[in-house]
Amino acid sequence: MKFDRQTIYDTAKDLSNWGRWGDDDQIGTLNNVRPEDIVQAAGLIRRGRVFALGLSVKEPIQSGLFGGRWNAIHQMLATGTDAIAGAQDGDGRAYLRYADDALNMPCQASTQWDALCHVFLDDKMYNGYSAAQVTVDGAANLGIEHVRDKMVGRGVLLDVARFKGVDSLADGYAVTGEELDACAEAQGVEVRRGDFVIVRTGHQERCLAAGDWAGYAGGDAPGLAFETAHWIRRLDIAAICTDTWGCEVRPNETDEANQPWHWVVIPAIGLSMGEIFYVEELAADCADDGVYEFFFVAPPLHLPGGCGSPINPQAIK
Numbered sequence: 001m002k003f004d005r006q007t008i009y010d011t012a013k014d015l016s017n018w019g020r021w022g023d024d025d026q027i028g029t030l031n032n033v034r035p036e037d038i039v040q041a042a043g044l045i046r047r048g049r050v051f052a053l054g055l056s057v058k059e060p061i062q063s064g065l066f067g068g069r070w071n072a073i074h075q076m077l078a079t080g081t082d083a084i085a086g087a088q089d090g091d092g093r094a095y096l097r098y099a100d101d102a103l104n105m106p107c108q109a110s111t112q113w114d115a116l117c118h119v120f121l122d123d124k125m126y127n128g129y130s131a132a133q134v135t136v137d138g139a140a141n142l143g144i145e146h147v148r149d150k151m152v153g154r155g156v157l158l159d160v161a162r163f164k165g166v167d168s169l170a171d172g173y174a175v176t177g178e179e180l181d182a183c184a185e186a187q188g189v190e191v192r193r194g195d196f197v198i199v200r201t202g203h204q205e206r207c208l209a210a211g212d213w214a215g216y217a218g219g220d221a222p223g224l225a226f227e228t229a230h231w232i233r234r235l236d237i238a239a240i241c242t243d244t245w246g247c248e249v250r251p252n253e254t255d256e257a258n259q260p261w262h263w264v265v266i267p268a269i270g271l272s273m274g275e276i277f278y279v280e281e282l283a284a285d286c287a288d289d290g291v292y293e294f295f296f297v298a299p300p301l302h303l304p305g306g307c308g309s310p311i312n313p314q315a316i317k
Contacts, residue, residue, distance in 0.1 A: 005256040012268035015233040018127050025127050026146040028270020032194040032236045033153045041154040041295050045316050051282040054111040054312030061213045072105035107308040113300050114273040117142035118307045121267040138305020145304045155296025155315050156195050158183045159283050161202035168202030169222035174249040177231030189292040193236040196296045200279045204243040216245055223249035229264045241274030282315050
């Protein structure tokens with residue numbers, strides 16, 4: 001059954017973390033990660049196996065369905081063929097032969113973090129900051145730079161697709177908090193305060209296998225049900241990440257808002273959110289050895305005022 005916009009406002013009020021960590025807080029649920037949690041998470045490194053969770057930035061996932069985002073443009077500024085042709089030799093006495101390049105992309109065009117200034121609840125951001133503080137110069141508060149040294153701790157993979165016995169959950173499938181708990185129990189892992197939780201739906205792998213990204217960015221997708229906002233707040237996790245474009249289920253569970261779950265988890269709860277995570281290899285390894293916890297690190301770029309940042313997260317077992 002679809003809900004109305006008032007349900008969004010009521011849920012945001014019930015789950016709000018505004019003021020919980022002070023009126024000037026900039027990092028939201030990342031406050032749940034304590035130094036001792038990071039030390040304990042480092043102890044999860046037993047095999048020295050590293051899994052890169054960033055999708056290739058050259059995958060053409062953007063389809064123009066949302067925000068005017070474009071796919072990454074990788075342009076060579078200097079090449080080996082330039083060098084061999086002598087274009088870099090100058091007068092021949094002192095020169096350097098080299099290659100150089102540039103990357104042009106939206107901050108959220110591939111695997112990335114949403115900053116807490118990314119989504120507003122009407123005219124407010126997390127912790128009551130005004131949306132007017134985000135200008136053409138960037139965000140005066142809640143920019144991605146505030147979490148540049150915070151994205152590290154215990155990671156947990158909840159492989160919901162494998163738990164449900166499918167390669168990929170169907171578009172429009174809403175994963176509930178009860179299912180997340182059941183998946184964790186079946187995997188023999190406990191989700192704890194301060195965890196970085198990664199949810200696998202299989203959606204990205206489906207697109208990779210088909211070589212077709214149509215609708216991935218902004219189209220229909222499996223994802224987290226609106227009610228999982230309560231699960232997130234109850235467990236006090238640090239962040240949540242998925243292999244989908246927008247974490248929450250699409251089509252959305254209301255006709256009165258776009259991305260209603262975002263309206264609650266970012267501006268009300270202050271949750272850090274990771275999207276477009278590549279988890280195929282990590283999931284296969286977890287299924288093989290039965291260990292679904294690991295050391296996790298995923299620092300964003302030091303981009304003052306940024307509303308998000310591209311990343312290449314690492315899971316280390």
